[in-house]
Amino acid sequence: MKRDPVVIIVVAMVVAVMLVFGFNLSRRSPRAGVSANLQITGHPAPDFTLQSLDNKTVRLADFRGKTVLLNFWATWCEPCKIEMPWFVELQTQYAGEGLQVLGVAMDDAPQKDIAEFARGMGVNYPVLIGKEAVGDAYGGVQFLPETFYIDRNGKVVDKVFGLKGKAEIEEEIKKVIGQGQVAQSQK
Secondary structure, eight states: OOOOOHHHHHHHHHHHHHHHHHHHOOOOOOOOTOOOOOOOSSSSSOOOOOEEEEEEEEGGGGGSSSSEEEEEEOOOOOHHHHHHHHHHHHHHHHHGGGGGEEEEESSSSHHHHHHHHHTTTTOOEEEEOOOOHHHHHHHOSSSSSSEEEEEETSSSEEEEEEEEOHHHHHHHHHHHHHHHHHHHOOO
């Protein structure tokens, strides 16, 4: 029985793609004890201590009193590359109103490569070297980019998986900044 070589090649390619996809999915699947459905919205943002690209120790608590856009990303993430210039613009535009963008690189790449990438993207906000434990505290960070909006009191107001449009990101920033201003004026 003679087999068509094209069919064999197609089947081999499909199997190879399935293996690669399965391997990457297994690397990103939640570990025991980590819930992918962790309900974090409406609760205090888990504090963390991470190293920045300039080797400073940074705690999320250092930004209490500011509206924080916490973005988990990686150098290999194509949607991350699209939204990073928007974050640069929004950081500049809303810094005076208390916005602080924080990027958490969830890469396996060396720190110097991440720093070079961030410089090339014109990043004007702190980039921190991520750890799995921090990702786990935020529900497992299975998809990149993943963004959390944190109000001035340190509470997670919203979380977004994947790429959203710049206008949607800006509206969310305005909303969170506005909530903080209302809360401060009521004190």
